[in-house]
Amino acid sequence: MSLNKENQQRLLDLAKSSIQHGLQTGRPLKINLADFPAELTEHRATFVTLQKHHQLRGCIGILEAVRPLAEDIAENA
Structure with missing residues (x-):
């Protein structure tokens, strides 16, 4: 799945x-x-990764698509 720039920004803001x-x-x-x-x-699997000053601060997600993409981002963030 490839997202356009607008939807990429929308998910980052979310x-x-x-x-x-x-x-x-x-x-x-x-x-x-x-x-x-x-x-x-659409149902998609996501991982949210947090970095601070280019250092990993945390990562959470799931390999199986169990809920809509936007909802999964909000839950994992």
Whole structure:
């Protein structure tokens, strides 16, 4: 699957928002899939990797596609 630049940025922004939300509430950001294009609501497996100053700070994900791409990013971030 190849995403266009707009959808790549949208997922990056989603991950950042979910991390901020998680730090404030202790829970992942809940999203409305209707707010995302169909391409980002297909079931896909994801990994979210965090780096700070080019050093790995964390990585989490799953190898099996069990939920929509945008939701998986929000949950893993």
